[in-house]
Amino acid sequence: MFEARISTEPFDIGNEHARLARLGPHVGAIVTFTGQVRDGVLELETWPGAAERRMAALLAEARARWPIAGATIVHRHGRLEAGEPIVLVAVAAAHRAEAFEAAAFLMDWLKTAAPFWKKEADGTWVDAQERDIEAARAWDRR
Amino acid sequence: MAETVRLLYFAWVRERIGVAHEVVPLDQPLLLHELVARLCKRSAGHEAALAEQGRLRAAINEAFVGWDAKVAPGDEVAIFPPVTGG
Numbered sequence: 001m002f003e004a005r006i007s008t009e010p011f012d013i014g015n016e017h018a019r020l021a022r023l024g025p026h027v028g029a030i031v032t033f034t035g036q037v038r039d040g041v042l043e044l045e046t047w048p049g050a051a052e053r054r055m056a057a058l059l060a061e062a063r064a065r066w067p068i069a070g071a072t073i074v075h076r077h078g079r080l081e082a083g084e085p086i087v088l089v090a091v092a093a094a095h096r097a098e099a100f101e102a103a104a105f106l107m108d109w110l111k112t113a114a115p116f117w118k119k120e121a122d123g124t125w126v127d128a129q130e131r132d133i134e135a136a137r138a139w140d141r142r
Numbered sequence: 143m144a145e146t147v148r149l150l151y152f153a154w155v156r157e158r159i160g161v162a163h164e165v166v167p168l169d170q171p172l173l174l175h176e177l178v179a180r181l182c183k184r185s186a187g188h189e190a191a192l193a194e195q196g197r198l199r200a201a202i203n204e205a206f207v208g209w210d211a212k213v214a215p216g217d218e219v220a221i222f223p224p225v226t227g228g
Contacts, residue, residue: 035228044227045153047220050204075227087228107228113206115220116227117153125154128224 001070002063004055006046008078011088016072020092023070029096031103035087037080040121044086046077047115054114062091062106066098073106075116105139112136144216145169147177151191152222155198158191168215174200175209177219192221199224 001023013034020030055073062071074088089106093099111132118126147168156162166181175195182189192198195209201220202211213219 045156046227047150047152047222050201050220053204111228112225114227115152115222115225117223118226119153125223126226128226132228133224 001072002056002059003071004052004059004073006048006051006075006077008076010085011074011076013085013088016074016088016090020070020072020090023092026094027069027092028094029099030090030092031096031099032088032090033103033107034085035107036085037082040082042080042086042121043119044077044080045117045119046075051075051115055110058106058109058113061109062102065105066093066102068093068098068102071102071106073110075110075114077116108132108136108139147213147215148218149181150218150220152220154223155191155221159185159187168213171212171214173209174202174207174211174213174219177213178209178221197223 001019013032017030017032021027055075059071059073062068068091070092072088072090076086080086087110089103091099091103113136120126145167146165148163148165150163151159151161178192178195182192199222200207202213202217
């Protein structure tokens with residue numbers, strides 16, 4: 001099961017985890033990462049359609065690199081309050097090493113290759129961080 | 143093939159231009175930076191949004207491209223700041 005979607009609603013981490021846990025007896029490790037709003041309120045803009053297709057392409061790339069059994073990406077958009085979850089990346093695999101690596105790869109690339117833009121409460125658009133771009137590029141050298 | 147190109151704008155590019163999308167005439171293929179130069183002349187908002195290409199990214203038909211990419215009539219071109227999701 002490989003699934004990428006966008007949503008204005010909160011996601012249920014337990015439910016997403018359970019769906020990966022049910023994939024079968026070959027699954028021995030599930031890594032979940034959630035990002036949440038730090039400090040103030042955020043408005044997240046996205047490009048619907050292109051965003052899901054880009055995230056699905058990242059899932060395909062992760063499958064090509066690691067023997068993973070399933071993965072889920074959920075990225076929220078719209079208005080989000082401090083402490084609200086923004087993004088979920090969950091990866092199921094036989095063993096933890098590939099689950100951790102694939103989850104880190106997906107997060108790094110999600111930040112620099114998927115069409116989402118964050119705006120702060122005062123109307124300032126968040127600038128892209130060079131360290132995020134470098135983190136994503138580093139996977140190409142492995 | 144349509145003699146137009148559909149443009150999509152996101153984040154502060156959309157805010158400065160004042161619309162999220164628009165359709166402009168295009169009868170011959172041209173390079174993306176040439177199209178952007180034309181767009182800059184459409185309004186002060188276009189100029190403010192598009193003058194600094196170094197601060198912008200672009201996609202043609204959803205594929206991220208550089209400014210030397212070719213744009214053909216019928217294409218969909220998106221222009222936006224570097225993404226900041228996750």
